[in-house]
Every structure is written in C-alpha cells, then in structure tokens.
Amino acid sequence: MEFSIYDFSSFTAWIDQSLRASMSPGLALAIEMLIIGVVILIFYAIVGLFLVYAERKVCALMQNRLGPNRVGPGGMFQTIADLVKLLFVELVPIKNADKILFSLAPYIVIIASFMAMGALPFAKGLHAIDLNIGVFYLMAVSSMGVVGVLLAGWASNNKYSLIGAMRSGAQIVSYELSVGMSLVTIVVLAGTMQLSEIVQAQQYGWFIFRGHIPAVIAFIIYIVASTAETNRGPFDLAEAESELTAGFHTEYSGIRFAFFFLAEYINMFIVAAIATTVFFGGWMPFNVYGWEGFNKVMNLIPPFIWFLGKTGALIFLIMWFKWTFPRLRIDQLLTLEWKYFLPINIVNVLIMALIVLLGWHW
Numbered sequence: 001m002e003f004s005i006y007d008f009s010s011f012t013a014w015i016d017q018s019l020r021a022s023m024s025p026g027l028a029l030a031i032e033m034l035i036i037g038v039v040i041l042i043f044y045a046i047v048g049l050f051l052v053y054a055e056r057k058v059c060a061l062m063q064n065r066l067g068p069n070r071v072g073p074g075g076m077f078q079t080i081a082d083l084v085k086l087l088f089v090e091l092v093p094i095k096n097a098d099k100i101l102f103s104l105a106p107y108i109v110i111i112a113s114f115m116a117m118g119a120l121p122f123a124k125g126l127h128a129i130d131l132n133i134g135v136f137y138l139m140a141v142s143s144m145g146v147v148g149v150l151l152a153g154w155a156s157n158n159k160y161s162l163i164g165a166m167r168s169g170a171q172i173v174s175y176e177l178s179v180g181m182s183l184v185t186i187v188v189l190a191g192t193m194q195l196s197e198i199v200q201a202q203q204y205g206w207f208i209f210r211g212h213i214p215a216v217i218a219f220i221i222y223i224v225a226s227t228a229e230t231n232r233g234p235f236d237l238a239e240a241e242s243e244l245t246a247g248f249h250t251e252y253s254g255i256r257f258a259f260f261f262l263a264e265y266i267n268m269f270i271v272a273a274i275a276t277t278v279f280f281g282g283w284m285p286f287n288v289y290g291w292e293g294f295n296k297v298m299n300l301i302p303p304f305i306w307f308l309g310k311t312g313a314l315i316f317l318i319m320w321f322k323w324t325f326p327r328l329r330i331d332q333l334l335t336l337e338w339k340y341f342l343p344i345n346i347v348n349v350l351i352m353a354l355i356v357l358l359g360w361h362w
Contacts (some may be wrong), residue, residue: 005302009125036128040117044266051265052079055319062323089254094156097251101155106252106259108148113266115141120273121195123283123303134195135187138274139180142229145267146172152260153248164247167237167330174337175228175235179271181345182222185214185352186278199282204289206281212360214352219279221341221348223317226271228333230264233322237330272314276307280314283307 004010015035019028053068053076060067068075094102116138118128131137146169153165189211190198201207208215228235249260276282283303287295328336 005304007124012125036118040114040128044114044117044262047269048262048265049079049083051269051315052082052261054315055265058316058319059323062320083258086254086258091254091256092251094158094251096157098155098157101151102251103256105148105152105155106249106256106263108151109145109263110259112141112144112148113263113270115144116270117266119195120270121199121277121282122307124196126304127196130194130196132192132194135183135193135198135278138195138270139176139183142267142270143172143176145263149248152252156248156251158251161248161250164237164250168231168248170330171231171235171237171333172229174334175225175341178221178225178337178341178345179229181342181349182218182225183274183278185218185345185349186211188349188352188356189215191356195277195282199277199284202281202284204287206279206284206286208279211352212355214348214355215279217344217348218352219275221345222275222279223314224321225337225341226275227318227321228337230267230271232264232268232318234325234327235333236322236327237333268315268318269311272311272318273307275314276310280310281306 016028016032019031023031056075056078057067068078071078071081119131119134119137119141121127121130149168149172150165153161153163153168156162186198186207187193189207190201192198192201198207202210208219211218231237249257252260283306285295285298285301285303285306287298
C-alpha cells in the first residue's frame with residue numbers, strides 16, 4: 001500500500017485493517033486508542049516544551065535581550081532542565097486545603113486541553129476523531145478548564161488563590177461568549193460544524209478572505225477573546241504576579257504546578273490551531289487564482305507543515321500581545337467584553353447570515 005504525506009487516510013486505514021486482521025475488533029479498537037493517546041501525549045509534551053522556549057525568546061526579542069542561551073545550543077535545553085527540576089521538587093502539603101479537590105484541579109485542566117487536542121485536524125486523515133459537531137465539541141471541552149481553575153483557587157484555602165480563581169471564572173465565562181460567537185459566524189458561512197468539511201470548504205479560498213469584512217471582524221474578536229480566555233497577558237488578571245503572587249496556583253509546587261504551567265501553553269496552541277482551521281484554511285495551502293506556477297509550488301509543501309506554520313504565526317501574535325500591552329484592570333476587561341465585543345459579535349453574525357442568504361460570498 002502506498003502512503004502519502006499529503007493524505008494520511010490510507011496510512012490510518014492500513015493500521016486499522018492490519019490490527020483487525022490479526023485480533024478481535026474490540027482489542028484492535030483498544031490498541032488504536034492507546035496508540036492515539038500515546039502519540040497525542042508525546043506531541044503534547046513536545047509542543048509544551050517548545051512553546052515555553054519560544055515564549056522566552058519572543059520576550060527577549062521584544063525587550064532587546066538574548067533570552068535562554070546557556071543550556072544547549074541557543075538555550076534549547078533550558079526548558080528540559082526546568083522540567084527535570086519541577087519533577088524533583090517536593091510536593092508541599094497545604095495544611096488546611098481540601099486535599100482531594102486540591103489534587104484533582106490540575107488534572108482537570110490538563111484533561112480538558114488533552115480532549116481538545118484530539119479533535120484538531122493536522123492534515124487530511126490526520127486527526128484522532130472527526131466529529132460532525134467538531135466546533136461545538138471544541139467549545140465545550142475547552143470551557144471545562146475553568147472548573148479546574150476554580151477548584152484550585154477554592155481548595156487551596158488561600159485568599160490570593162481564591163481572588164485569582166474568582167477573577168479567572170468571571171473572565172473565562174465572559175469571553176467564552178465572544179469566542180463562541182466568532183466561531184458561529186464562520187459556521188454560518190461554512191454551513192457545517194465538522195472541522196474536516198470546514199477545511200475542505202476552503203480549498204479555493206480561506207474564509208478570512210471569502211467571508212468579507214464580517215470574517216475579519218470575527219477573527220480579530222476571536223484572537224483577542226481567546227487570549228483573554230487562556231489567561232494570557234494583557235488579560236492575565238487571574239495570576240497577576242504583582243498583586244496575587246501567582247493567583248489561583250499560588251499554593252502548588254512541583255509537578256502539579258507544571259501541569260498548570262503546561263496547560264496554559266497548550267491552550268494557546270489549541271486556540272491558535274482552531275483559528276487556523278476555521279479562518280485560515282487549516283492544512284490547505286495558499287493559492288492565488290490564475291497563478292498556476294505559484295500554486296504548484298505551494299501545493300508541494302506538506303499539509304501538516306502548512307497547519308503548523310499558520311498555527312505558529314498566530315501563537316507569535318498572541319505572544320506579541322502579552323509583551324506589548326499593559327495589563328488591564330478587571331473592570332476594563334469586563335467592559336471590553338460586555339459593552340463592545342458581544343454587541344459587535346451579535347450584529348456580525350446577523351450580517352454574515354445575510355451575506356450567505358443573498359449569496360454575496362465567493
């Protein structure tokens with residue numbers, strides 16, 4: 001059987017057929033789930049380590065300094081050294097904390113991001129599951145992370161943690177509305193919530209271009225609102241170091257702190273990957289009508305390279321936000337959502353519905 005880096009459907013079908021030919025269907029399904037879980041876990045760890053390194057380098061670039069440059073070539077192994085250190089740090093017991101909920105909170109945050117990762121389409125045929133309600137599923141599981149944040153703040157029995165968790169709850173629940181409405185705008189244009197079909201619909205033009213001004217407005221609101229939803233600066237009120245020491249994870253140490261730290265970067269990857277899929281054609285190459293030679297060169301680049309490249313560019317944009325703008329106050333943050341983003345989003349969805357109804361898109 002021939003395999004192609006441009007379409008992984010034949011490769012995944014070959015694995016499925018090989019397993020089912022040598023064992024029972026139930027055992028084959030269990031092994032397939034195990035393989036997918038291990039692959040996503042490895043990818044999760046690699047992305048987390050790389051993004052921590054990238055954050056430090058981007059921060060250094062913005063502040064005109066070098067960043068990590070001692071451990072490994074260009075400081076590449078610095079994040080690995082930090083991980084090893086966190087693995088061996090003692091888990092400090094908190095005397096008056098709710099032990100069960102305190103221990104459970106970081107796992108909820110990690111599991112929520114892990115579940116979202118499984119639905120992302122990295123290339124044609126290269127996704128763990130292709131749900132017909134993929135956009136709805138991603139919105140649902142990504143919103144579960146706030147439960148872990150609230151549990152962490154409350155169970156720590158620390159006033160700084162509790163204040164950080166309350167801020168985070170208000171912030172995430174508020175900005176989820178704008179993230180959801182921005183995605184609904186493109187769902188109206190695409191006519192489906194299945195992520196693979198949304199990508200396929202952008203074969204002859206990415207939605208950021210085909211959706212006219214409403215698509216551009218939806219993208220701008222999405223990228224700002226998702227930055228706020230992931231507690232990234234300048235919306236990092238839930239863990240404002242100058243006010244709340246470390247916010248909702250003040251009392252956490254060792255591997256439990258590493259889970260919160262890692263989840264923040266993975267969530268940043270997930271929101272950038274969703275934007276890539278919905279607005280920028282996912283794994284689809286950049287083609288220009290009439291430029292046949294240019295299009296042939298673009299089509300030679302493997303789809304997963306396109307996907308990761310677009311996602312990386314959006315991650316850089318989110319990091320740029322953090323190291324450029326000052327932190328907002330909590331009243332400014334909520335005013336931005338309820339008085340500006342939400343009304344604009346509602347009108348934007350109606351305009352997109354009108355454009356689709358009248359057939360003004362191409």
